Amino acid sequence: MNQSALARSWVEHANGHGDFPLQNLPLGIFSRKDQAPRCGVAIGDAILDLEAVLAAGLFDGQVRAAVEATRGGTLNAFFALGRGARVALRERLLELLGEHSEHQAALKPLLHAASECQLHLPARIGDYTDFYVGIEHAKNVGKLFRPDNPLLPNYKYVPIGYHGRASTIRPSGTDVRRPKGQTLPAGQNEPSFGPSARLDYELELGIWIGQGNDMGDSIPVAEAAEHIAGFCLLNDWSARDIQAWEYQPLGPFLSKSFISTISPWVVTAEALEPFRCAQPARPEGDPQPLAYLLDKRDQAGGAFDIELEVLLLTERMCEQNLPAHRLTLSNTLSMYWTVAQMVAHHSVNGCQLQPGDLFGSGTLSGAQPGQFGSLLEITQGGKEPVELASGEVRKFLEDGDEIILRARCKRDGVASIGFGECRGKILAAH
Amino acid sequence: MNQSALARSWVEHANGHGDFPLQNLPLGIFSRKDQAPRCGVAIGDAILDLEAVLAAGLFDGQVRAAVEATRGGTLNAFFALGRGARVALRERLLELLGEHSEHQAALKPLLHAASECQLHLPARIGDYTDFYVGIEHAKNVGKLFRPDNPLLPNYKYVPIGYHGRASTIRPSGTDVRRPKGQTLPAGQNEPSFGPSARLDYELELGIWIGQGNDMGDSIPVAEAAEHIAGFCLLNDWSARDIQAWEYQPLGPFLSKSFISTISPWVVTAEALEPFRCAQPARPEGDPQPLAYLLDKRDQAGGAFDIELEVLLLTERMCEQNLPAHRLTLSNTLSMYWTVAQMVAHHSVNGCQLQPGDLFGSGTLSGAQPGQFGSLLEITQGGKEPVELASGEVRKFLEDGDEIILRARCKRDGVASIGFGECRGKILAAH
Missing domain, CATH: 2.30.30.230 (Fumarylacetoacetase, N-terminal domain)
Structure with missing residues (x-):
């Protein structure tokens, strides 16, 4: 062979x-x-x-x-x-x-x-679940939304996830219509309605479910690999102003459901095999995962070393023939839970997973500036604008802006592979 | 005719x-x-x-x-x-x-x-969205989860909803396997894993989406009726102990996704026409809905007068030939938002609705004891057990218990109609 x-x-x-x-x-x-x-x-x-x-x-x-x-x-x-x-x-x-x-x-x-x-789209997506396993993102966002309580007490026990909208997942290249919705202007007690003014991207790994399970059955961590078909990039576009007003008590809804973009190629589990690595060690003092999330082989080789990149291209940068501006350089090693742990957790209550279901990892930020996987984190909620070579600044995305996600796996002695692009350009609100 | x-x-x-x-x-x-x-x-x-x-x-x-x-x-x-x-x-x-x-x-x-x-199941459910429009339920639960802050500031502006799991919606008569999951025992700092000890029902109205909309388009309240095909009953089974531990910050997940049961008959919008009525007046001091949620015809006739009932039948009650115990007698008039407002809100950001999507209303409780749509409310979080004629008591559901939802529309001079049953029996955890 x-x-x-x-x-x-x-x-x-x-x-x-x-x-x-x-x-x-x-x-x-x-x-x-x-x-x-x-x-x-x-x-x-x-x-x-x-x-x-x-x-x-x-x-x-x-x-x-x-x-x-x-x-x-x-x-x-x-x-x-x-x-x-x-x-x-x-x-x-x-x-x-x-x-x-x-x-x-x-x-x-x-x-x-x-x-x-x-x-x-490579498959008809039955259900889409978005996780929250990027711990640096969870910390960064936690600080903004809950300064007193950035990482909630359940985070290091529960691979936090929530159901997302499947009907508006689109392949790379689909334009992104700026959503309208309710927002609470600063200092006001009553909401306004209009186009989102805080439109953002989120850099995520997408996971395609292969074989499913029957309702009532669970998939152990050790068997999860049998149920994972492949991977893609996912941009979980987010309207931060809509999100801040709507998300309590049941989680994000319209702030995310207007569109999510994925890279259209399914990078198989087999292609990623050479880029598997040990799950990064939990920091001193972090609890051990509960037994149903713990598997020695998964800990030894259940993580992936995939470099992730986000680029921004504005209309003016195009006119000036400037290269895209790199907003993020991150890595899947920032995942606090492995994809096998995500599958095991999702099904532990008997929830049925089906072929073609899609998981998102949640935003994958690193701990350092330059590694943040969303503008919310990069600009500290809009307080520190990004300066571009075109002379423009960005707190959040403007109409005409294009976001490009890329991913790359590298290892000595092995051919490097990538994911293809996940692109989307912002159109003005209707 | x-x-x-x-x-x-x-x-x-x-x-x-x-x-x-x-x-x-x-x-x-x-x-x-x-x-x-x-x-x-x-x-x-x-x-x-x-x-x-x-x-x-x-x-x-x-x-x-x-x-x-x-x-x-x-x-x-x-x-x-x-x-x-x-x-x-x-x-x-x-x-x-x-x-x-x-x-x-x-x-x-x-x-x-x-x-x-x-x-x-009458349709292949693409996406399932669960709303939270039963205001008495929101108040009752809010008191238990957030005693200081029962109704959040957004409630009277936003028809709160979140994405639910479509793959585990089943027709009436499907057994309900008690889910396992993480819970935080009272007084502990670390979670345990095991079968849920606080399994509950939730009484909801289900809404079937008819014609869809293209991604990026919105459906105005005045046109929403064109997009609603019919109605059913929905039992949003809930594991309260799993829910309490997992739901922050992104909302309920495994506490709900093990199964949701619906009545299998689609009661059409036309059949319910005689039971339409004016949206109940908002209490003095409540804000007007924002313009995109406001429509005079909807306010005049967009609500429904449907009597809802929940019955409990335990194994011992069956053995003793006792009739089912009525836990809840409620009504869809407790909905703070109409189904047309739910459709308009869901699509206002351009989210695509598709034929066969399902909405849940959220739990429909009345303000009085006897009208509460969940055991969480009836027993005040397990503190006040329900006493049954069989001599048993229930704080939450036990293995072998069966929950039966029914609905009935009555009006003088019009034939009364019902929804058929929505039943489910609890099986012991695997």
């Missing part, structure tokens, strides 16, 4: 420094003009049409069944097949796309320039 | 005091043994198989298209057709099932005893 950590592809563009070398092979749903959405795999700057590869007779047995499950333009049924089908497909793709492939001639016509394809 | 308020059906059982007279005609998805689920209408103690009526050639034009949209065993596509299709189907059913129908002979074989049918 040619799954070597540095193996090359005959697709030349895959062998450089891009997000999609042979080692990545993320799955997605794409379409070309006038074509129905179908499953593809990203390789370099191209997309291989897996339905066409199927039609060409290059998939057999379990792999054939796996690709047949993607018909209809969603990966839900494929996710439901679980890890075995995913690994079998990956191994076959490593053969087909590897530099020693016998099928280059047959496959070349089935490759399409990614720039000419449209990417869609 | 025979849509008279007291018209009778040739289905004799429909003419008594049951929930399903000719004036109700709720839609649902049912199956008989070895049959795929399909759409039916409840009439008396029977279900009329609408797919079979379609096959018999008794539906034409818009009505035919409406029933064809129910194929596949969900009402989502039918809901998407909107009010016109629903009204056309209702008018045709009033003819077919009315006492002067010409088609009795053809229809009789297409009627099935409800007791021999299984009822399913």
Whole structure:
């Protein structure tokens, strides 16, 4: 098997420094003009049409069944097949796309320039749950909302999460209409209504659920990996002024539900395997996780080392040909809980998870300035504006601003992989 | 047209005091043994198989298209057709099932005893949103969780709501497995893990969304009725001990997501029309709703007068042949916001609602003892147990207890209608 950590592809563009070398092979749903959405795999700057590869007779047995499950333009049924089908497909793709492939001639016509394809949501999202496992973010935001009580007493015991809105999750590139809503102007006792004046981004890791569980059953931490299909980037756009007024006592609602943007490629658990690492040690004095959240193998290798980046591009910066401004450089190592712990916690009460459910990690900030995953933290609630090379300043996002999330996994001796972009541009309120 | 308020059906059982007279005609998805689920209408103690009526050639034009949209065993596509299709189907059913129908002979074989049918979820629920519009409940619970601050400052401005879990909504009759989770025992600083010891019910009205809106668009109050397909009963089972420990800062999560039960019949907006009434006057000193929530017609007729009831049946009561104990007698008039205001608020930020989305009203308690919609309120957080005729007492629900929700609309000169039952029995934790 040619799954070597540095193996090359005959697709030349895959062998450089891009997000999609042979080692990545993320799955997605794409379409070309006038074509129905179908499953593809990203390789370099191209997309291989897996339905066409199927039609060409290059998939057999379990792999054939796996690709047949993607018909209809969603990966839900494929996710439901679980890890075995995913690994079998990956191994076959490593053969087909590897530099020693016998099928280059047959496959070349089935490759399409990614720039000419449209990417869609990879799955029909049944339920979307947003967690809050970025402990530095929780501390930073806690200080702003509850100066006396930044980290609540449950934080180090409970992987805090809440239900989000599934209907407004959109793929990268979808414009973001500035939401309107109720806000309480400073010093007032009565709310006003109008466009949000404190529109923000949140940098999150998205987690795709693979196989589900029956209602009433729980998924132990040790088995959680069987239920995780892959990963993406997630921008949990947030209207801070609406959030501050509405969120008590039942949590954020309209301040988040206007849109959430995800990167459209499903980076599989297998592709991320080389970038697993030990869960960062809990600081001295932090409690041990309760037994249902504790698993030695998960502690030893359940975290991920993924570098995360947020860029801002304003209209004026575009006009001036300035590069995007980096707002955040962070890492998934800031997660206080592993994704396996999130799955175990979510299902411990018998809650049914289903293939195609999506989790968000919560905002992943580091402890230092430059590592904060939202403008709320960077500008300290709007008090310390960001200065841009264009001469502009930003407390929160303005119309025409574009936010770009990126992610990158690096490790010596292993091909680096990325997630593709998660972009969104702000449009003025209706 | 025979849509008279007291018209009778040739289905004799429909003419008594049951929930399903000719004036109700709720839609649902049912199956008989070895049959795929399909759409039916409840009439008396029977279900009329609408797919079979379609096959018999008794539906034409818009009505035919409406029933064809129910194929596949969900009402989502039918809901998407909107009010016109629903009204056309209702008018045709009033003819077919009315006492002067010409088609009795053809229809009789297409009627099935409800007791021999299984009822399913009527639609694939995309997103489920639980509101908190029962102001007496908000006051009662607020007192227990925040004695100093029972009703938060936003309550009378914002129709408070939050996202709930869609994957675990089940039809009446589904058993309720007692959830396990983290709780903070009284006087302790560290949580314990185990079965919830404070399992509760919540009496709610469920609202089915019909036509949706595009992301970025809002639905004004005056147009909200076009987007509401019908109503059901909803039991928002709640584990109070898990809830108290987990709910800060992002709201209830695992304390609710183990199961929610709904009554399976969709009581249409048209059936409830005679029971509409003016929105109860806001108490002196309460603020006016903001403009986007205010509509004169909605204030004049946007509320509903629906009597709600909760019954408890323990295993010992069954053994002793005792009748169920009434825990709650309440009414939808305790809603501080109308369903149209809920729709307008939910979409004001551009959040997309989709056909088959479900709203919960939040717990509907009255102001007086006997009207409280949860044991949390009735027993004052477990301090004042309920005494039962069986000699038992209940602070919260015990294994084997069954909770039954019912609803009834009454008005002089109009046939009374009901919702059917919403039942669930507690099973011991795994």
